[in-house]
Amino acid sequence: MNFLRRSAVRVALAALAVGLIFGVWNLVIFAFDLKAYALPTPQSSVATIYDRWSTFQPLTLQTIGETAYGFLIGAAVGFLLAVVMSASKTVQRLLYPTLITSQAVPIVAIAAPLAILFGFGLLPKLVIVAWVVFFPVVVNVLDGLAHVDQDLLNLSRVMGAKRWRAFLAIQLPATLSPLFSGLKIGATYAVTGAVIGEWVASAQYGLGTYLQTEAGTLDTKGVMGATILLTAIGIASFLLVVAAEVVATPWRTRSTARRGVGSLLRNDERKGARGWFGSLLQSRSR
Amino acid sequence: MAADAPRVAVEDVTVRFDGAPALEHLSLEIGQSEFVSIVGPSGSGKSTLFNIVSGLLSPTSGRVLLDGRDVTGETGHVGYMLQKDLLIPWRTVVGNIVLGAALTRGATSRDRAEAAALATRYGLGEFLDHYPHALSGGMRQRVALMRTLALHTDVLLLDEPFGALDSQTRLDMQLWLLSVYEDLNVTILFVTHDVDEAILLADRVAVMSERPGRIVADLRIPLPRPRDLDVLTSPGFTELKREVLRLLHKPAAVVPA
Numbered sequence: 001m002n003f004l005r006r007s008a009v010r011v012a013l014a015a016l017a018v019g020l021i022f023g024v025w026n027l028v029i030f031a032f033d034l035k036a037y038a039l040p041t042p043q044s045s046v047a048t049i050y051d052r053w054s055t056f057q058p059l060t061l062q063t064i065g066e067t068a069y070g071f072l073i074g075a076a077v078g079f080l081l082a083v084v085m086s087a088s089k090t091v092q093r094l095l096y097p098t099l100i101t102s103q104a105v106p107i108v109a110i111a112a113p114l115a116i117l118f119g120f121g122l123l124p125k126l127v128i129v130a131w132v133v134f135f136p137v138v139v140n141v142l143d144g145l146a147h148v149d150q151d152l153l154n155l156s157r158v159m160g161a162k163r164w165r166a167f168l169a170i171q172l173p174a175t176l177s178p179l180f181s182g183l184k185i186g187a188t189y190a191v192t193g194a195v196i197g198e199w200v201a202s203a204q205y206g207l208g209t210y211l212q213t214e215a216g217t218l219d220t221k222g223v224m225g226a227t228i229l230l231t232a233i234g235i236a237s238f239l240l241v242v243a244a245e246v247v248a249t250p251w252r253t254r255s256t257a258r259r260g261v262g263s264l265l266r267n268d269e270r271k272g273a274r275g276w277f278g279s280l281l282q283s284r285s286r
Numbered sequence: 287m288a289a290d291a292p293r294v295a296v297e298d299v300t301v302r303f304d305g306a307p308a309l310e311h312l313s314l315e316i317g318q319s320e321f322v323s324i325v326g327p328s329g330s331g332k333s334t335l336f337n338i339v340s341g342l343l344s345p346t347s348g349r350v351l352l353d354g355r356d357v358t359g360e361t362g363h364v365g366y367m368l369q370k371d372l373l374i375p376w377r378t379v380v381g382n383i384v385l386g387a388a389l390t391r392g393a394t395s396r397d398r399a400e401a402a403a404l405a406t407r408y409g410l411g412e413f414l415d416h417y418p419h420a421l422s423g424g425m426r427q428r429v430a431l432m433r434t435l436a437l438h439t440d441v442l443l444l445d446e447p448f449g450a451l452d453s454q455t456r457l458d459m460q461l462w463l464l465s466v467y468e469d470l471n472v473t474i475l476f477v478t479h480d481v482d483e484a485i486l487l488a489d490r491v492a493v494m495s496e497r498p499g500r501i502v503a504d505l506r507i508p509l510p511r512p513r514d515l516d517v518l519t520s521p522g523f524t525e526l527k528r529e530v531l532r533l534l535h536k537p538a539a540v541v542p543a
Contacts, residue, residue: 151370
């Protein structure tokens with residue numbers, strides 16, 4: 001019950017935030033006496049989305065596809081890179097400067113050569129989205145792997161741990177929280193990547209291409225409609241990552257496991273389980 | 287297994303780090319089911335000694351024997367517990383207790399049932415499915431000790447396990463550990479700074495010197511078991527405490543001119 005109430009409050013606050021943004025938007029139009037062709041009101045922009053939904057729908061799906069696939073590829077590449085880099089200091093020193101360089105290069109500048117390389121289909125867009133997404137993932141996951149407590153690794157050695165089991169039980173789960181931090185940053189960048197990709201390399205229409213052509217004809221309502229849709233995709237991506245995080249890292253939000261050992265505690269099983277422990281229980285002869 | 291060999295024997299161990307000796311000619315024997323406390327000044331190499339016994343570190347010279355068998359530099363023979371509980375945040379209490387099994391051969395439902403039985407017996411029954419962050423410091427250390435017990439090695443090295451707890455909780459934990467020890471057939475090597483704690487728990491108190499560490503005194507603690515809170519205020523206890531304190535804080539020798 002408490003959980004529902006807190007959720008309701010949060011949703012209400014989020015709605016209030018959107019309302020505030022639209023309020024300020026209207027205020028600016030009123031204060032500077034902006035004409036509708038310069039800056040349409042949020043209401044009319046949203047209405048445009050509704051009116052032109054048959055146009056917008058395929059564009060939106062196209063951009064969502066680019067964003068989602070590019071995001072997944074970028075996340076996977078980033079994660080694997082981080083794991084490989086953490087395994088060897090040499091590989092890490094070799095690759096890190098390369099990765100930083102990849103992000104220092106203006107993405108708009110390399111987008112054009114990418115289009116020449118990969119043509120005008122889906123591929124260059126996926127590459128560009130993955131390009132902006134993988135970096136925060138690598139950096140965060142590497143940090144996570146580097147900060148696994150050395151005493152914990154020593155303890156696992158004392159326990160006689162197999163190396164790969166220790167990796168699966170200790171190091172890999174330790175990357176989850178930093179992974180999600182990286183993914184949250186990546187999720188918001190991904191949409192920008194998709195739009196840039198569409199601008200430089202588009203045969204198929206997406207929201208980004210639509211944005212560009214409508215800006216050319218001073219169709220500001222269309223531009224603002226597409227912008228609102230793009231923003232919505234970005235926010236939705238972020239929220240999806242947050243939701244995935246809550247599911248994947250239950251220990252951060254809950255005090256007990258969803259599926260515990262409660263069933264193991266039936267008495268018959270407990271007796272059977274005494275085993276070694278029973279032999280320790282002693283009648284000490286001191 | 288040699289007959290009558292001590293459960294744990296540290297034989298003439300010397301450890302040098304970059305030439306500087308941390309332990310020098312240190313020997314110590316611990317019998318089966320014995321509880322030995324080690325006290326000593328900061329930096330006397332108590333934790334180094336534990337790293338040697340656990341096999342994390344190989345000595346420059348000397349040997350470590352378990353039941354007469356040379357295990358110098360080998361891990362996986364003893365349980366180990368530090369001041370930091372080192373519980374894994376994404377594992378529940380039971381999940382943490384079976385960590386040793388999970389890291390070596392994979393934890394089975396039997397391991398989990400055994401862990402649940404162990405935890406229930408020693409006061410963690412309500413917390414089996416809790417994540418560590420939902421537990422108090424004392425509870426977390428209990429889980430850490432259960433994890434150490436579940437390794438199925440009956441030699442336990444406890445390195446200041448209660449050092450980070452407030453004094454009230456610490457006393458509770460000491461009494462709890464006494465009950466666990468008196469209940470189970472385990473051999474414990476216990477490092478502490480706290481002289482009261484050392485005497486209250488142990489059968490013997492070994493006093494270490496300043497760096498390079500050696501055992502300078504080995505005292506029997508003939509207080510009867512089972513022990514309880516009253517031990518702390520008994521005349522015998524005070525007598526032993528005076529002696530340990532005297533050994534620990536010898537007046538500095540004056541070098542003649």
